[in-house]
Amino acid sequence: MESDRPRPIGRGAKVRTAVHAATLAELVDKGYAALSVENVAQRAGVHKTTVYRRWKDRESLLTDALTEHVATDIPIPDTGAIETDLRALARSLVQSFTSPAGQAILAAMFTGAAHLPEIASARRHVFHDRLTRATPVVTRAVERGELPSGTDPAELLKTLAAPIYLRLLITAEPIDEETADRTVRITLAAARSGALRPPQTP
Amino acid sequence: MESDRPRPIGRGAKVRTAVHAATLAELVDKGYAALSVENVAQRAGVHKTTVYRRWKDRESLLTDALTEHVATDIPIPDTGAIETDLRALARSLVQSFTSPAGQAILAAMFTGAAHLPEIASARRHVFHDRLTRATPVVTRAVERGELPSGTDPAELLKTLAAPIYLRLLITAEPIDEETADRTVRITLAAARSGALRPPQTP
Numbered sequence: 001m002e003s004d005r006p007r008p009i010g011r012g013a014k015v016r017t018a019v020h021a022a023t024l025a026e027l028v029d030k031g032y033a034a035l036s037v038e039n040v041a042q043r044a045g046v047h048k049t050t051v052y053r054r055w056k057d058r059e060s061l062l063t064d065a066l067t068e069h070v071a072t073d074i075p076i077p078d079t080g081a082i083e084t085d086l087r088a089l090a091r092s093l094v095q096s097f098t099s100p101a102g103q104a105i106l107a108a109m110f111t112g113a114a115h116l117p118e119i120a121s122a123r124r125h126v127f128h129d130r131l132t133r134a135t136p137v138v139t140r141a142v143e144r145g146e147l148p149s150g151t152d153p154a155e156l157l158k159t160l161a162a163p164i165y166l167r168l169l170i171t172a173e174p175i176d177e178e179t180a181d182r183t184v185r186i187t188l189a190a191a192r193s194g195a196l197r198p199p200q201t202p
Numbered sequence: 203m204e205s206d207r208p209r210p211i212g213r214g215a216k217v218r219t220a221v222h223a224a225t226l227a228e229l230v231d232k233g234y235a236a237l238s239v240e241n242v243a244q245r246a247g248v249h250k251t252t253v254y255r256r257w258k259d260r261e262s263l264l265t266d267a268l269t270e271h272v273a274t275d276i277p278i279p280d281t282g283a284i285e286t287d288l289r290a291l292a293r294s295l296v297q298s299f300t301s302p303a304g305q306a307i308l309a310a311m312f313t314g315a316a317h318l319p320e321i322a323s324a325r326r327h328v329f330h331d332r333l334t335r336a337t338p339v340v341t342r343a344v345e346r347g348e349l350p351s352g353t354d355p356a357e358l359l360k361t362l363a364a365p366i367y368l369r370l371l372i373t374a375e376p377i378d379e380e381t382a383d384r385t386v387r388i389t390l391a392a393a394r395s396g397a398l399r400p401p402q403t404p
Binding site: 161166199 | 314363372398401
C-alpha cells in the first residue's frame with residue numbers, strides 16, 4: 001500500500017500515462033471483456049491500489065484512456081489548400097480506425113462496452129474534441145476564399161466523417177484511402193455548392 | 203403443450219406476425235434487457251413452446267422481428283423528381299428513428315444487444331435491404347437526366363443516410379426535418395458534381 005502523502009508533480013502524470021498505455025495495450029491484446037484493473041496495474045508496473053486511487057473502476061479507467069487516446073491520434077494538417085488538408089484528415093481517420101488499436105477501441109466503444117452510459121458520453125466527447133481541433137482547417141479555407149463564406153466547420157467535418165462511420169458501424173464494408181478520398185470529393189462538392197452553410201444563410 | 207401435427211398454411215404466418223408485433227411492443231415498453239420469450243408469448247396470446255418451436259432464443263426472435271420491421275418501415279417514394287424523392291426518403295428515415303418503436307429498436311441494436319453477432323449481421327442486412335429497395339429512386343433520376351450518368355445508387359443512398367446515422371450513433375444530436383433536408387442538399391450537390399460515380403469513371 002502506498003501512503004496518501006502528496007507526491008511531487010510529475011509522478012502523477014507519469015503514472016497516468018503508464019496506466020492509460022497499459023489499458024489500451026490490454027484492450028488491444030485481450031479485448032474489453034477480459035480487461036481488468038489487476039492486469040492493467042501489472043502491465044503498467046504499479047500496484048492496483050494506485051489505479052483504484054485515481055479511477056473508481058475499469059469502466060472509468062477505460063473511458064478516460066480512450067478519451068485521451070483518440071483526442072490526439074489524428075494530426076491536424078495545414079497544407080495551404082482545403083483539398084489536401086481534408087484528404088490528410090480523412091486518411092488519418094481511416095488509418096486510425098484500421099490500426100490494431102483503432103479496431104480494439106471501436107470494438108470496445110460500439111460493441112463490448114456499448115451499454116455503458118460513460119461510453120456513450122465518451123463517444124460524444126471524443127467526436128466533439130476532434131471537431132474542435134480540426135475547425136481551423138475549415139476557417140482557413142474560408143479565409144483563403146476556397147469555400148463560401150459562412151461555411152459551417154462542424155457541418156463540413158461531420159459530412160467528411162459520416163460516410164466513414166457508416167461503413168464502420170452499419171455496413172461493415174472495408175474502409176481505405178479510396179473511402180477517404182471519396183468523402184473528400186463529396187464534402188467539397190457540398191461545401192462549394194453552399195449546402196454546408198446554416199439554413200438561414202441566403 | 204401443442205401437438206407437432208402439421209397445421210394449415212396461414213396459421214404459421216399469423217403466429218409469426220403476432221409474435222413479431224409482440225416482440226417489438228415488449229421492446230418499446232420494457233427495453234431489451236427485460237425482453238423475454240415468456241412475456242412475448244403472453245402478449246401474442248400463444249404458448250411459449252409455440253415461440254420456441256420457431257425461434258431458438260430471444261436473440262433470434264429479436265433479430266428476426268427487427269429485420270422484418272425495418273425492411274418495410276420506409277416507403278419508397280416516386281414523385282417524379284429526385285429532390286422530392288430524396289426529401290421524402292430522408293424524412294421517412296428521420297421519422298422512423300424518432301418514433302417510439304424506432305428509438306427502442308436503435309437502443310436494442312446499438313446499445314443493449316450490440317454485443318450479439320446476430321445483431322451486427324441484422325444491422326448490415328437491414329441497411330442493405332433498404333438500399334436495394336430505394337435504388338429505383340436513383341436509377342429513375344439518372345434516366346430522367348437529373349443526375350449524371352454512372353451515378354452509383356448505393357453511394358448516393360449511403361451519402362444520404364450517413365449524416366443521420368452519425369447524429370444517432372455518435373454526436374447524439376437531435377434529428378429533425380432540417381437534418382433530413384440538409385442531407386438531401388449535400389447529397390444532391392455531391393451527385394451533380396459527379397462525386398458519386400465510381401472512381402474509375404472519367
